[in-house]
Amino acid sequence: MPAGMVIVGAGECGVRAAVALRENGFDGPVTLIGEEAHLPYERPPLSKQAMTAPDMPLARTILDAEGFARLGVDFVGRNPAARLDRAGRAVHLGDGRIVPFERLLIATGSVPRRLALAGSGPRIAYLRTFDDALAIRARLRGNCRVAIIGGGFIGLELAASARSLGAGVSVIEAQPRILMRGVPAEIAAVVHDLHRGKGVEIACGEQIASIEDETHHILIRLAGGHAVEADLAVIGIGAIPVTSLAESAGLAVDNGIAVDDRLRTSDPNIFAAGDCCSFPLSVYGGRRVRLEAWRNAQEQGALAARNMLGADESHAAVPWFWSDQHEMTLYIAGLADEGRSVVRRDLGGGAFILFGLAADGRLVAASGIGQGDTVARDIRLAEMLIARQARPDPSALACAGTKLRQMLAA
Amino acid sequence: MTDWIEACGAEDIDEEDVIRFDHAGRTFAIYRSPGNEYFATDGLCTHEKVHLAGGLVMDDIIECPKHNGRFNYKTGAARGAPVCVDLRTYPVKVEDGKVFLQVG
Numbered sequence: 001m002p003a004g005m006v007i008v009g010a011g012e013c014g015v016r017a018a019v020a021l022r023e024n025g026f027d028g029p030v031t032l033i034g035e036e037a038h039l040p041y042e043r044p045p046l047s048k049q050a051m052t053a054p055d056m057p058l059a060r061t062i063l064d065a066e067g068f069a070r071l072g073v074d075f076v077g078r079n080p081a082a083r084l085d086r087a088g089r090a091v092h093l094g095d096g097r098i099v100p101f102e103r104l105l106i107a108t109g110s111v112p113r114r115l116a117l118a119g120s121g122p123r124i125a126y127l128r129t130f131d132d133a134l135a136i137r138a139r140l141r142g143n144c145r146v147a148i149i150g151g152g153f154i155g156l157e158l159a160a161s162a163r164s165l166g167a168g169v170s171v172i173e174a175q176p177r178i179l180m181r182g183v184p185a186e187i188a189a190v191v192h193d194l195h196r197g198k199g200v201e202i203a204c205g206e207q208i209a210s211i212e213d214e215t216h217h218i219l220i221r222l223a224g225g226h227a228v229e230a231d232l233a234v235i236g237i238g239a240i241p242v243t244s245l246a247e248s249a250g251l252a253v254d255n256g257i258a259v260d261d262r263l264r265t266s267d268p269n270i271f272a273a274g275d276c277c278s279f280p281l282s283v284y285g286g287r288r289v290r291l292e293a294w295r296n297a298q299e300q301g302a303l304a305a306r307n308m309l310g311a312d313e314s315h316a317a318v319p320w321f322w323s324d325q326h327e328m329t330l331y332i333a334g335l336a337d338e339g340r341s342v343v344r345r346d347l348g349g350g351a352f353i354l355f356g357l358a359a360d361g362r363l364v365a366a367s368g369i370g371q372g373d374t375v376a377r378d379i380r381l382a383e384m385l386i387a388r389q390a391r392p393d394p395s396a397l398a399c400a401g402t403k404l405r406q407m408l409a410a
Numbered sequence: 411m412t413d414w415i416e417a418c419g420a421e422d423i424d425e426e427d428v429i430r431f432d433h434a435g436r437t438f439a440i441y442r443s444p445g446n447e448y449f450a451t452d453g454l455c456t457h458e459k460v461h462l463a464g465g466l467v468m469d470d471i472i473e474c475p476k477h478n479g480r481f482n483y484k485t486g487a488a489r490g491a492p493v494c495v496d497l498r499t500y501p502v503k504v505e506d507g508k509v510f511l512q513v514g
């Protein structure tokens with residue numbers, strides 16, 4: 001068999017890359033290698049609809065067997081890549097199979113950071129896969145008490161889902177506030193109050209001293225002296241990039257598999273994209289970042305595919321993501337910590353947007369929250385302004401009557 | 411022949427924008443194009459049932475606010491991943507400054 005394009009990792013990023021290879025006219029062999037038993041599926045619903053849907057949820061398949069057949073993509077599931085042989089240009093799979101490649105994309109994603117002192121057991125859970133989601137869902141019924149360790153997006157989305165099912169929910173966060181990473185304090189405060197209003201208990205600045213499995217429940221002792229009793233603890237304290245395949249093959253790793261703006265690793269025939277890679281963000285002068293976001297995974301997968309075919313395109317996208325929290329949704333474009341000053345725009349109904357401006361007046365971030373998708377459109381327009389490195393008038397940004405679209409046209 | 415339903419005032423929608431319109435348990439999205447024409451589609455994205463009215467209109471495209479799926483709102487045609495199922499469209503007319511939909 002001639003060597004073709006091989007993708008390791010069958011999440012959103014890897015699948016998007018496989019599709020993009022065909023969309024861009026590549027007609028040689030394409031192999032997509034995944035380690036899970038399921039067909040590739042969407043992860044965003046796992047913390048939300050997969051928990052709350054009244055009927056047993058099905059994984060939301062991104063591409064089914066028919067789709068793979070139609071595209072002529074060889075999907076190899078349940079078979080993790082065990083070793084990367086760069087000299088021989090081949091990937092060795094868990095079952096011993098050897099897949100040669102002309103160009104390789106590593107899209108292995110990230111896995112939950114483990115909390116060592118939690119150990120493992122039936123009452124300790126992490127959320128990454130569909131099977132993880134089913135396991136948590138199975139325990140969330142009835143008058144369950146769930147402790148969520150970590151007040152980040154996964155933890156808080158899960159808190160909202162669990163609470164809507166009637167579970168008692170306690171969130172324990174080590175940092176002084178929730179959503180410390182990437183979300184401005186004013187917006188985190190709204191999310192905090194929203195959860196409190198729904199009956200979610202939130203304890204910030206609390207270190208965990210111990211987690212004891214007492215057979216019928218677990219007891220989480222906090223360093224401050226309090227204790228939380230729960231039937232289930234879900235740990236959401238961040239994710240770490242899956243870099244072992246790249247690392248053991250000697251590829252450069254720097255908070256993720258290090259790639260250039262073309263998503264190329266230190267080996268010109270090997271690319272990396274999505275949660276597993278760190279890359280220079282051109283809009284911020286090449287600042288190296290690693291993103292864990294659905295759209296980034298998609299865009300980078302598609303871009304890596306084009307570059308594997310020789311397009312030589314630079315990744316220029318602005319980070320963008322959203323998170324559902326009860327009936328509100330927050331949207332963020334850009335990286336909030338790039339801002340040196342902040343302009344607030346109130347949209348009514350409690351919705352507002354915080355624009356972050358750099359010292360030279362460039363718009364570098366926009367973070368908003370409101371009922372449903374109230375702020376979605378403005379954040380999307382702000383994202384375009386950020387990409388253009390626009391310097392909008394701060395007083396116009398503050399005024400809800402001034403449409404962002406007009407600034408974009410200016 | 412189904413009836414025309416009065417949905418909103420023509421000026422309730424900005425140019426190159428969209429609003430949500432709920433009627434008889436269904437939800438629709440009504441668009442005003444940059445060329446000042448009006449169009450209507452089903453209100454929910456065919457991908458994850460997100461209200462399209464929260465999304466951004468760019469020329470003849472509506473972009474889903476959550477997953478960036480894109481449709482041509484004039485024809486309903488899905489414009490690539492993650493959306494692959496077209497949107498249903500509905501006839502629209504504007505009379506006396508009011509927008510009417512035929513939702514049958």
